Amino acid sequence: MSGARAKIMDSIRRGLHRGAPDEAARAECEARLARHASGPIPARGQLDSEGQVALFAKMAEGVSATVERLEGYEDVPAAVARYLKANNLPAEIRLAPAPMVAQLDWSSQPLIEVTAGASDGSHKVGLSPAFAGVAETATLMMVSGPEAPTTLNFLPDHHLILLPRSRLFGAYEEAWARLRAGYGEGEMPRTVNLVTGPSRSADIGHVPQLGAHGPRRLHILIVDDEAAPER
Amino acid sequence: MQTTAHRFTEKASAALADRELQGMLQQMRVHVPERRQAAVDALPEFETLRDRGRAIKDHVIANLDFYLERFEAKVTAAGGKVHWCADAAEARDTILGICRKAGARTVTKGKTMVGEEIAINAHLERHGMIPVETDLGEYIIQLRDEPPSHIIAPSFHVSAAQVADTFLEHHTHLDPKRPLGDIADLLSEARGILRSRFLAADVGITGANFLVAETGSTVIVTNEGNGDLTQTLPGVHIVLAGIEKVVPTLEDASTIMRILARSATGQEMSVYTTFSTGPRRPEDPDGPAEYHVVLLDNGRSAVLGTEFQDLLRCIRCGACLDHCPIYHAVGGHSYGSVYGGPIGAALTPALVGLEKSLDLPNASTLCGRCESVCPMRIPLPKMLRNWREAAFDRHLMPARARWGLKLWAFLAKRPALYRRISGAGARFLAWRGGKAGRIASLPFAGGWTRWRDLPAPEGETFQARWRRERGGA
Numbered sequence A: 001m002s003g004a005r006a007k008i009m010d011s012i013r014r015g016l017h018r019g020a021p022d023e024a025a026r027a028e029c030e031a032r033l034a035r036h037a038s039g040p041i042p043a044r045g046q047l048d049s050e051g052q053v054a055l056f057a058k059m060a061e062g063v064s065a066t067v068e069r070l071e072g073y074e075d076v077p078a079a080v081a082r083y084l085k086a087n088n089l090p091a092e093i094r095l096a097p098a099p100m101v102a103q104l105d106w107s108s109q110p111l112i113e114v115t116a117g118a119s120d121g122s123h124k125v126g127l128s129p130a131f132a133g134v135a136e137t138a139t140l141m142m143v144s145g146p147e148a149p150t151t152l153n154f155l156p157d158h159h160l161i162l163l164p165r166s167r168l169f170g171a172y173e174e175a176w177a178r179l180r181a182g183y184g185e186g187e188m189p190r191t192v193n194l195v196t197g198p199s200r201s202a203d204i205g206h207v208p209q210l211g212a213h214g215p216r217r218l219h220i221l222i223v224d225d226e227a228a229p230e231r
Numbered sequence B: 001m002q003t004t005a006h007r008f009t010e011k012a013s014a015a016l017a018d019r020e021l022q023g024m025l026q027q028m029r030v031h032v033p034e035r036r037q038a039a040v041d042a043l044p045e046f047e048t049l050r051d052r053g054r055a056i057k058d059h060v061i062a063n064l065d066f067y068l069e070r071f072e073a074k075v076t077a078a079g080g081k082v083h084w085c086a087d088a089a090e091a092r093d094t095i096l097g098i099c100r101k102a103g104a105r106t107v108t109k110g111k112t113m114v115g116e117e118i119a120i121n122a123h124l125e126r127h128g129m130i131p132v133e134t135d136l137g138e139y140i141i142q143l144r145d146e147p148p149s150h151i152i153a154p155s156f157h158v159s160a161a162q163v164a165d166t167f168l169e170h171h172t173h174l175d176p177k178r179p180l181g182d183i184a185d186l187l188s189e190a191r192g193i194l195r196s197r198f199l200a201a202d203v204g205i206t207g208a209n210f211l212v213a214e215t216g217s218t219v220i221v222t223n224e225g226n227g228d229l230t231q232t233l234p235g236v237h238i239v240l241a242g243i244e245k246v247v248p249t250l251e252d253a254s255t256i257m258r259i260l261a262r263s264a265t266g267q268e269m270s271v272y273t274t275f276s277t278g279p280r281r282p283e284d285p286d287g288p289a290e291y292h293v294v295l296l297d298n299g300r301s302a303v304l305g306t307e308f309q310d311l312l313r314c315i316r317c318g319a320c321l322d323h324c325p326i327y328h329a330v331g332g333h334s335y336g337s338v339y340g341g342p343i344g345a346a347l348t349p350a351l352v353g354l355e356k357s358l359d360l361p362n363a364s365t366l367c368g369r370c371e372s373v374c375p376m377r378i379p380l381p382k383m384l385r386n387w388r389e390a391a392f393d394r395h396l397m398p399a400r401a402r403w404g405l406k407l408w409a410f411l412a413k414r415p416a417l418y419r420r421i422s423g424a425g426a427r428f429l430a431w432r433g434g435k436a437g438r439i440a441s442l443p444f445a446g447g448w449t450r451w452r453d454l455p456a457p458e459g460e461t462f463q464a465r466w467r468r469e470r471g472g473a
């Protein structure tokens, strides 16, 4: 409806008592976009790495997520096995096809059936890498791509997440900066999910319940990696 | 949605007499403000963030055309399509057109207040499609064929027992003797039913909390994850958003995110905040093949440059409803408009016309709580006062109210007469109040005294007492 577009633009400009934005106004807006300056950053997340891990764990507990700390990627399969057993789950897991996950050696857990790819709703437990974590509110930044299906973030009942410690930041803005470094200025993957705890709803009887449509449980494995993984 | 905003008085009376509703509102009065306050207290930067949020929105409003153009260019570059719609009818037809082209039979929907504003469900139904609300609250009221009663908690007025009855009535393929006494049972049942709807849908429609000009992203904020399943599983994703939702950058969106969840639900952060940019990429394993953004004006641009311009800063958090004594007393349905509470009372006249919503600006005590909690610092009481003045100036007020105001103005300009008459009134009311000091019914004030007693004055006007105690007029 290009007629509507012109009509709306006219109406906006009439309301603002001007025509199309002049050079100066454009330049100001362009500069503001290019700067993408941060607003006030809460002091609470501005800690050293250990402090951020502690804050992340505390905030995660507040939103009913669970956190486990691992010394290296080699500990992941055993941690998954413990989780499945503790929650009486079948020995099956659906993995995101990401290098960080593909490199895991499952030979120590021969009983676990491991498959990789997107989810069609038939998987009870999924495992995905987080692009970043934000200590301020225990938020995970999940990005879509060939290595990270979005369906895995929402369809399985239990969602396990690998968060490299080197990707844990204090504030959302730091995670955006890391994303820009990987994808380019003004560019985004199709989907970025900021996830803070398991799915919930208070729509029935005003009582908060976990597991409305998305995962009922969110279990985060913070891995002490040496260096940041590739993009 | 058909507005019934002209029937406020009648609906409010019914709400006051509804004991179940009153019980739920009673709960809200205390707990909801407490939760927000706790979240605010836990973030020392909250007030600074509010100032910044307001400044971001004011900058966008002053450059709205620039940012909308940039947003459109970025959406297009990412492979999506922007559809501009001047009014509700255009938006309905645009969406119907996209659904038809996709050969859609079922259409899942994330929560969208703009969807309510343009009454998209009825339109799709009329054309043979089945819209399925997936936000739990929206799903419940869709089954019950009711409008939302709160911006962010649409089924606020429905008790758990009523939800059980509704599910029994509609989910007839399930055992009628199944246990539905626990909220967990109800949630599981809805989850199971909606899961199959998500997987079967041909088109998914969501709203948007923000549009990001820098990247061409649309942003939804939910706790359930329903919006994400709605937009990830079907082949077509349609985003429906008002033109005022655009912000410049990801950082700007982050600033406002920090005040949104805390103001809305008292959460530090909502569970899912999702940024979507274009359709799925060739190498993506999932996601929609088509991505459409329907931008709706519907009266918004006409507010620019008027005394109501600040309304465009609203982020629909619902805090003004949660803290409004009138909303607490009469609930959301009384307003008879898509948007209830103080924001609804201020916005509805701008969207549907003052003559159709005359009562709404009067549905306020102007106590100022809404403005004090509004994260965007919108001067709601001032706007309601502006609407009242506009109603008076345009001769839209009922004769009795006009006559009453004129009489008061006549007296106010004549202090001696005013003192004599108000003194007599105070003595009369004191006599009526008797020892208890309360008046249970009064001629011409039945609307007041039916629901509460009028405290009787102590037989003297304020002015008289001031003179007596401080000496001199």
Ligand code: SF4
Pocket: B313, B314, B315, B316, B317, B318, B319, B320, B321, B343, B370, B373, B374, B375, B376, B377, B378
């Ligand atoms: S007017 Fe303010 S408090 Fe009310 S919904 Fe809008 S942003 Fe929230």
